[in-house]
Each structure stands twice: as C-alpha cells, then as structure tokens.
Amino acid sequence: MIKKIFSFTFILIFLIFSCSSDNDDSSSEVWEQKSEMLTNWADNFIIPSHSTLLNNLVYLEGAGNSFTNLPNQQNLDSLRTVFINAYMSWQYVEMFDIGPAEESYYKSKMNIYPTTISRIEINIQNENTDFNNSNNYSAQGFPALDYLLYGIETSDELIISKYNTDSKYLSYLSEIINQMLQNTYPIVEEWESYRNSFISSVENTATSSVNKMTNDFIYYYEKGFRANKFGIPAGVFSGGALPEKVEAYYNKNISKALALESFQAIKNFYNGNGGVSLRQYISEVSTAEYSELSTDILDLFNIAENLINGLDDNFYNQILTNNVQVLEAYDAIQQGTILLKTDMLSVLQIPTDYVDADGD
Amino acid sequence: MNMNSKIISYINSNTNSSPLAVFRIGFGLMMLYSILRFWNKGWIYTLYIEPKFHFKYYGFNWIKDLGDYTYIIFVICIISSIFITIGYKYRLSMVLFFLSFTYIELIDKTTYLNHYYFISTLSFLMIFLPANAYFSIDNILRKKSYKEIPKWSIDCIKLLLSIVYFYSGLAKINSDWLFNAMPLKLWLPSKYDIPLIGETFMQQEWVHYFMSWGGMFYDISIPFLLLYKKTRIIGFILVIFFHLFTGVLFPIGMFPYIMIVGSLIFFDYSVHEKIIKWIKKIIEPIRRRIIIYNNIKEEKIIIKKKKIIMSIISVFFVIQLFLPFRYLLYPSELFWSEEGYRFSWRVMLVEKIGYTTFKIKSNKNESYFYVNNEEFLTSFQEKQMSFQPDFILEYAHFLGDYYTSKGYLDVEVYADSYVSLNGRSNKRFVNSEVDLYKEKESFKNKKWIIPIDDEIKGF
Known part of the structure; x- marks a missing residue:
C-alpha cells in the first residue's frame, strides 16, 4: 500500500509540474531579464572598465619608463597626470570583486589605503619584490604610487633628487607599476572566457x-x-x-x-x-x-x-x-x-x- | 462509565507495539543522517566553533561551545542515534541523544529552527516511551519482547505531531499571510530558477494566495485527516506532497523527510508489521548469526514508575499547549518585536531583514564611534542579530563589556537599527536614544523597541 501511495503522489506531482509548463505564455520573463542584466553588466560595465583601466596602466608604464630614464620635473609631472587618470578609472573597477579578480585578490593588491610606508621603505632597502605576500598588499598599487610620487619627500625638488641619488627607489617605482599591469592583464584576458559562465549563471x-x-x-x-x-x-x-x-x-x-x-x-x-x-x-x-x-x-x-x-x-x-x-x-x-x-x-x-x- | 473510569481504562488499554518500534527506527536513522549531513557540510565549525561570540538563550549562558572538542558532542549524538535505531540500551541512548542534541542547540540561538526545537521536544518525550518493547537489541539481551504496549505511548507522539501541525496552521491565520499573501508573495517569485513551475506558477499572484490559504488549511486539517481511518491515505498523500514540495522550494534541509517518516505513526499496526517484515528481510544475513533471538519470550509489559512518567508527560503537554500563546502577555506586535515568537511552531511566517549598527559613547562626552560588526560576528550571526531584539540587546552588552575591558570609561551603547517586515518599507526598529548597555534582558516587554505602527490581525 505504501508503494501505491508513493507512486500516486509522484504521478500527482508530475502532473502538476507538467501542466504548469504549457499553462502560461508569460514564461521565462524573469530568466530573460536577469540574463539581459548580466549581459549588460559584463559587456557595458565590467569588461570595458577593465580595458579602460588597462589602457591607462599602459600609459602609466610608459610615463614610468620615461621618468626612470630621466627623473626630472617634466617627467614627474606627466607621470603624475597619468597616475591620476589611472586612479580615476580604477574607481570603475573596484566593485567588480568577482571571478578572476576575486580569486587573485586583485582589489587588495590595487587599492588598500592608507599604504604602509614602513613596509615600502623596507621593501625598497631590501629590494624585495614579493608582491603576492599578503603583508605586501598595502605596499603596492595606487596608494603606494601615491606615496612614491608625492610623499617620499617634502618638495618636488627633493623627490626628484631622491630618485636621482637612490636607484632602489626608481626600481621599486617601476616594479610597482609593472606589478599593477601584471595583475590587470590576466583579469582582462580571463574575462573573455569567464564572460559566458558569468552571464549564464542566472539562477x-x-x-x-x-x-x-x-x-x-x-x-x-x-x-x-x-x-x-x-x-x-x-x-x-x-x-x-x-x-x-x-x-x-x-x-x-x-x-x-x-x-x-x-x-x-x-x-x-x-x-x-x-x-x-x-x-x-x-x-x-x-x-x-x-x-x-x-x-x-x-x-x-x-x-x-x-x-x-x-x-x-x-x-x-x-x-x-x-x-x-x-x-x-x-x-x-x-x-x-x-x-x-x-x-x-x-x-x-x-x-x-x-x-x-x-x-x- | 464516568469520566474517571474512562480515563483509567484508557490508561490501561494496550495496543500493538510495532508502530512505536518503526517510529524508533525511523527516528534513529533520520537523526543519524541529519547529523552526518550537518557535519559533512562543515557547519559544526562554521556555526559553533568559528564564531567568537555566541548568542545565548535567556538563562543558558552557562552552555559553552567546547572549541575543537565540540565534535565530541556530535559524536555522542551519532552513537546514541545508532543505538536508538537498533534499540540497544534504549532509554540511556535516548537520554544521551536528548542531552547532546539539546546542548548543541543551546550553544547559539542564531541557529534556532522550529525543526530543531521539534527534535528536542520529541526526543525528550521519547525518553519516557517504551520504544524498545519490540524488534530491538534490548529484546535479545533481556530475552523478553512485548507485543503490546500502552495505547497512550503511541498516542503521545500522535498528539505532539498534531500540535505541531495544528499550531503552525493557527499561526497562519493572520492578515499578512491570508490577505496579503506575505511573505510568499516575496518568496515564490524568487524561485524563478525551479524547472517548469519557476517562471510560470511561481510568478502568478493567485498562486501566492492559493498557497497561503492552502498551507493554512493543510496545517490545520492534517492531524484530523491522519487520525481518521477513512481519510488517512488522502492525508498521507498530502503530507508527502506538501513536504516534498516545500522541500524543493525552501532550504529546509531534512525536515520534510522527518515529518513524512514521522507521520507513518498514524497508520494501523498492520502497515508497521509489514515494514518490520521488510526490514527483517534486509537484515536476514545478520539475524541468522544471532541464534539466541529464538529464545526471546513474549511477555506482558509492565511500565515501571508509571505514575512519575504519566505526570511528566502530562506537564510536558500542558506546556506544549500553552507556551505558544505566551505572546498574548506582551502588548507589542508579535511579528515585529518577536516577544514570545520562538517555540511556538510559527514557521515561514515572516520575511524580515534588518540593518543594525552600534554606536559606542564613552567618558560622558559627545564623541562616539560605530562598531564594525564583522569584527565580532559571522555574517549569519549579523543577519540574525539585525532584526531580533534579544540578539540586539545581548550583542550591545557584549560590546559594552568589550570596550569597558579595553579601558573605555562609562561606556554607552546605542543601536541604529532598521527593519523591513513582510514587504513593508524599512522602519526604525530600536529607540536610538536608549543606552542598551543599561537595559537588562528579561521576559518583560522591551520598551525600547519602536512599535511598528501597523497591525497584523490574527493569531
């Protein structure tokens, strides 16, 4: 008898489930709207914001190279300008702490502030470039650049002369810029394949x-x-x-x-x-x-x-x-x-x- | 026959013992599986060991998690549920199960579920029932088995199950549930990802109302459908359908299966004897090795300390019948302030979401700062704390103590709390002018809860 009850119930459930599918034509609206939303997020927000940032980081690298080759006021000014541009474009990226960005602690490596000056100075002196160590998250990225471009000395002249006298500072500067690019490239790349799984995950x-x-x-x-x-x-x-x-x-x-x-x-x-x-x-x-x-x-x-x-x-x-x-x-x-x-x-x-x- | 003699003859009347034996086996297996599942999901760590702070039931502050040794309590639970299943040292196992399971529940009220409360009450009741009278290892050891047990011992379980269903049905008779289809109107459309019905049925308003009313009638009528022989099959089909359906819709874990198996107790003993025959067939290879089971004598059962047991069970049911109505003693809106809400079979009635932050003042001056809840609470605890007043108060005291111990003087704790209930726009929940560190937890009405300014009529 128990068997009969179970089979009867399952038939009942099956009937209800299957009736409902051809009952209504307003179907799949929610699903479609959500997948439209995800597509919009991926194609018009996440992917373009990351590429804008990447472009600005490439400029940053160029300006960084010029400054490393010739640390003078003019090169410092232009490096600062592209730094600000890149920092602005970062504001469109930080919220997307999802997928490849989340896996690689991207956000933490790019923008933990206040930056830890003592850590930066130690890294510079020891020529330490282990940027995947979580203790160094706050010694890299935009806040560290902010310090290196504006804060290591009290005036522009002194900043420039510091870079001219101590090459360790220059190499840390370019190492950090390089690191920001290295962190961003794979995310831009991985989004190409991640996009599909992102927009199909509607449930x-x-x-x-x-x-x-x-x-x-x-x-x-x-x-x-x-x-x-x-x-x-x-x-x-x-x-x-x-x-x-x-x-x-x-x-x-x-x-x-x-x-x-x-x-x-x-x-x-x-x-x-x-x-x-x-x-x-x-x-x-x-x-x-x-x-x-x-x-x-x-x-x-x-x-x-x-x-x-x-x-x-x-x-x-x-x-x-x-x-x-x-x-x-x-x-x-x-x-x-x-x-x-x-x-x-x-x-x-x-x-x-x-x-x-x-x-x- | 007068009333008294009716009662006496009822107490002395016997019935076949197989339904209770089947119930015992079903209970043991369900508990075993539930606890292994709980362990396997890693919840022992995330819910009981990881949190730095536990929310306590009033009066149970002394119950602590045992750190890494918390697993031992679960091991006791597992072993005792195995022993319950096979009916080995049944009463001791049942006591151990009740104590270990209830201990776990008392560690942190963040995890409170009516389902867990149900398990605790049921296992308490089962301590006093002769569920090892038949088809148990205890029979083999004592060389005695009992074909008949007192009728009340089975009726007790039926009564408890009936209370659970009936009271949760009564609780659904309220204006939000019946006339606004809340919270189903919020919940069901979000189930758009269920195949076939998700994007069709679940999006229809009439379905929300139909399921609200249907759920209420179901809960209220199911005890009666199961009690009467003529409607029992229909009732059981409804039980299976309803529980499987809600099991698909909501993340309610093992509960649907526990209730389906539990409801078998309403069937005649002939059904249970078939089940036992079927189990015997499965375990035949083991049974054949145990030669002595042939020597088991069937005897007439004598319940020892019957008077004590009967009075414990009577008190138990009186509490069960009245506890859910204790909310009437509070002037506040039940769903909003939740005073007298727990332990009352109020299941799925509210969609509540809160956002609560705490302001710490010290040194009697104007400067203050806000607490980052993440520092002290897991996201699950923060979620539950944010809309339940007793959690808010307890956490406020924890914060007050914490900052006092950090050297702050004259610490005051204020809550900035907003709650949205059953689709209403968020409203301020706690009077932000009240220093919660000075408020004491008690069973009295909490005057610092700001009334909802809306009435939800009904039970």
Whole structure:
C-alpha cells in the first residue's frame, strides 16, 4: 500500500509540474531579464572598465619608463597626470570583486589605503619584490604610487633628487607599476572566457552571478565607498578623526574627485546606462509598498552627491577644518546603505553573502 | 462509565507495539543522517566553533561551545542515534541523544529552527516511551519482547505531531499571510530558477494566495485527516506532497523527510508489521548469526514508575499547549518585536531583514564611534542579530563589556537599527536614544523597541 501511495503522489506531482509548463505564455520573463542584466553588466560595465583601466596602466608604464630614464620635473609631472587618470578609472573597477579578480585578490593588491610606508621603505632597502605576500598588499598599487610620487619627500625638488641619488627607489617605482599591469592583464584576458559562465549563471543561489554581483555592489557601496572614503577618515569608526586615512593622502587634492568618480560608477551601475540593471529589476518585481523604491534609492544617491560636492577638493583639509560637513555627507550616504540592505534585498530576495545553513 | 473510569481504562488499554518500534527506527536513522549531513557540510565549525561570540538563550549562558572538542558532542549524538535505531540500551541512548542534541542547540540561538526545537521536544518525550518493547537489541539481551504496549505511548507522539501541525496552521491565520499573501508573495517569485513551475506558477499572484490559504488549511486539517481511518491515505498523500514540495522550494534541509517518516505513526499496526517484515528481510544475513533471538519470550509489559512518567508527560503537554500563546502577555506586535515568537511552531511566517549598527559613547562626552560588526560576528550571526531584539540587546552588552575591558570609561551603547517586515518599507526598529548597555534582558516587554505602527490581525 505504501508503494501505491508513493507512486500516486509522484504521478500527482508530475502532473502538476507538467501542466504548469504549457499553462502560461508569460514564461521565462524573469530568466530573460536577469540574463539581459548580466549581459549588460559584463559587456557595458565590467569588461570595458577593465580595458579602460588597462589602457591607462599602459600609459602609466610608459610615463614610468620615461621618468626612470630621466627623473626630472617634466617627467614627474606627466607621470603624475597619468597616475591620476589611472586612479580615476580604477574607481570603475573596484566593485567588480568577482571571478578572476576575486580569486587573485586583485582589489587588495590595487587599492588598500592608507599604504604602509614602513613596509615600502623596507621593501625598497631590501629590494624585495614579493608582491603576492599578503603583508605586501598595502605596499603596492595606487596608494603606494601615491606615496612614491608625492610623499617620499617634502618638495618636488627633493623627490626628484631622491630618485636621482637612490636607484632602489626608481626600481621599486617601476616594479610597482609593472606589478599593477601584471595583475590587470590576466583579469582582462580571463574575462573573455569567464564572460559566458558569468552571464549564464542566472539562477537564485548563493554563488550565482546575479546574487554575487548584487552583494558585491552593496559591499562596495558600504565598505569601499562609504567606509573607506568617508567613514574611516572622518572618525566614524574610531571616535576621533583620522584624516591621514583619506584616499590619495599624499597627493592631497584628488580625494574628492576620486570619491565623486566612484559615486558615478555606483550610480551608473545601478541605473544600467540604457540597459537592464538593478533599478529596472527592482521596479519590475516590487510590490505595492515598494513601488517607489527604485527612484527612492536614486533620490538618496543624489542628496548624498550634493553634499559631497560641497566638500573641499582635499578631504584631508576638510576633515581638519570642518569634519561635521564630512559626517553629514557620510550620514546621507548611510541612508542609501539602509535602503540597499533592507528594502532592496527584501524585494530582490537575494540572500546576503555566504550564509550557509538550513532555514525553517 | 464516568469520566474517571474512562480515563483509567484508557490508561490501561494496550495496543500493538510495532508502530512505536518503526517510529524508533525511523527516528534513529533520520537523526543519524541529519547529523552526518550537518557535519559533512562543515557547519559544526562554521556555526559553533568559528564564531567568537555566541548568542545565548535567556538563562543558558552557562552552555559553552567546547572549541575543537565540540565534535565530541556530535559524536555522542551519532552513537546514541545508532543505538536508538537498533534499540540497544534504549532509554540511556535516548537520554544521551536528548542531552547532546539539546546542548548543541543551546550553544547559539542564531541557529534556532522550529525543526530543531521539534527534535528536542520529541526526543525528550521519547525518553519516557517504551520504544524498545519490540524488534530491538534490548529484546535479545533481556530475552523478553512485548507485543503490546500502552495505547497512550503511541498516542503521545500522535498528539505532539498534531500540535505541531495544528499550531503552525493557527499561526497562519493572520492578515499578512491570508490577505496579503506575505511573505510568499516575496518568496515564490524568487524561485524563478525551479524547472517548469519557476517562471510560470511561481510568478502568478493567485498562486501566492492559493498557497497561503492552502498551507493554512493543510496545517490545520492534517492531524484530523491522519487520525481518521477513512481519510488517512488522502492525508498521507498530502503530507508527502506538501513536504516534498516545500522541500524543493525552501532550504529546509531534512525536515520534510522527518515529518513524512514521522507521520507513518498514524497508520494501523498492520502497515508497521509489514515494514518490520521488510526490514527483517534486509537484515536476514545478520539475524541468522544471532541464534539466541529464538529464545526471546513474549511477555506482558509492565511500565515501571508509571505514575512519575504519566505526570511528566502530562506537564510536558500542558506546556506544549500553552507556551505558544505566551505572546498574548506582551502588548507589542508579535511579528515585529518577536516577544514570545520562538517555540511556538510559527514557521515561514515572516520575511524580515534588518540593518543594525552600534554606536559606542564613552567618558560622558559627545564623541562616539560605530562598531564594525564583522569584527565580532559571522555574517549569519549579523543577519540574525539585525532584526531580533534579544540578539540586539545581548550583542550591545557584549560590546559594552568589550570596550569597558579595553579601558573605555562609562561606556554607552546605542543601536541604529532598521527593519523591513513582510514587504513593508524599512522602519526604525530600536529607540536610538536608549543606552542598551543599561537595559537588562528579561521576559518583560522591551520598551525600547519602536512599535511598528501597523497591525497584523490574527493569531
């Protein structure tokens, strides 16, 4: 009898499952929309951002070579210019900590700040170039370059003379630039093959592209953008301001520009730039209560951006002179975090990272 | 016959012992598999050993994880479930299983699931039932077996299962579940990746309502369908279908299979005798080597310390019947503040997501800083903490103690907390002006929870 019950049930289940397939013609909309979104992300965001960065790093290498051959003011100026360009384009890449980038700790090797000066100096003296050692993550990449181009001495003249007198500095400089290229090449290359598996991973699981990328996006907004660029230097997590923790601390004048560039990258990604992205996807699935959510998020972004625009170009100065303004900008950014991490995740039903356990 | 004599004759009435024997075997095997699966997934480490801090049930602070030795508790669980399956030193094994399993659950309430609570209560109950009366190693050792056992010993399990179903059905009679199809309206469309039904059925609003109402009627009626002989087969088919279906939809692990196997207890003993015959056939090669089993005498069972056992079981069921209603003692909205929410068979009722950060003030001055939760909590703990008030309070105290021990003076802890419940826009959850480090955990209403400002009607 038990056997009969089981077979009857399975027939029942089978009937229900198979009926449903020819019942409805609105099928595969969700699936298609998601794969459209992933394609948009890969083809119009991730891949082009990486190639722009790669191009800028190639320029950086060229300018670096000129400077190594002849360390003078003119070559230093042009090296600094391409450094800033490359750093700007990095802001469009950092959030894509997925696939080949995640596997190679790309983000950590490129932009951990503040950079560890003592480590850099030790590396220079010992001519150590073991950049895969995680202790050296904060002694390479953009923040290390920032130090080497602006911070090793108090004036341009002294910086240039230091490079002229100590060739170890020059070789570390070119080694770091070379390393940034070496880190970026394989990622650009691997994306060519990774793209297909990325855009085909449409299902709703902890490791699918939709879920991982959405989590990466939120993580970048919360940590890479909100905390690193504003919260930490403004002292939100420490009780007292730590202005020396701003991005591009040694350059001093581009911290705001980098932050705005990063915000632009965030907004572009959210908006989809003409293609399907989170914004369209939210308005598609949202319930009555959440009908305004996709524009609410954008409104909060704009409020925050206005407050950032009102800050000094130099966050270091801004924090020293009037940190309240930075904290206000931080609070506005924080409003976005709340919306992304509660309402957006609730609507999208995307579980947060790596929670692996049974449910009720 | 008056009431009293009816009760006495019920207590003294006997029934065939095979259903309880089959239940024992099913229970043991299910537990064995569940724990091996848990181990194999690496959850012993990630859930119990890795976290620096555990969220404790009120009054159970003294239960600690044993570091790397935590595995030993699981080994006890495994060995005792093997012994339960074969019916070897049954009562001792059942006690060990109950204690080890419950100990594990008490280490950290982050992992609380109604399913685990069900296992704990069921294993407690089973300590007092003669589940080794028949078809067990204990029979061979004692050279005695019992064809009949008291009727109440099987009815106990039926009653517990009925409570689980019926109460979880009652809990579904609320305005969010029935009239807004929440949270199924959020959950089902996200199952677009299930073959065939994912992109069709799961996207339809009527399906969300149908499944909400259907789920409620199912839970409420299933005990009755299983109890009456005429509807039992239909009931069991529904049990299989419902549990397999929810097993496909939601990440609920072993629970569907445990309930399907458990529901077999409602069938007549003839079914169970067939099952035992079938098991005997499988283990025939082993059985043939054990010669002595021929010498087992069938005897009439005498339950020792019957009065004590009966009173323990009575108290157990009185608690089971009333505990789920304790939420009535709290003025707050149950789904929002979760005061009296656990241990009440409220399954799948809420989609809750929170974002909670903590502000530390010290030295009575205006300067403050925010805590990075990642420093102390695993992502699973942070997720659970963010929308449950007792977690928030406990973590606030942990932070207060931590920073005090770091040399900060007059530490104050404030929570910045936002929660979204069943598709409502996020609202501030905790009064951010209240120093949580000064609030004490208790069974009293937590006044620092900001009311939801909305009413969810129903049970």
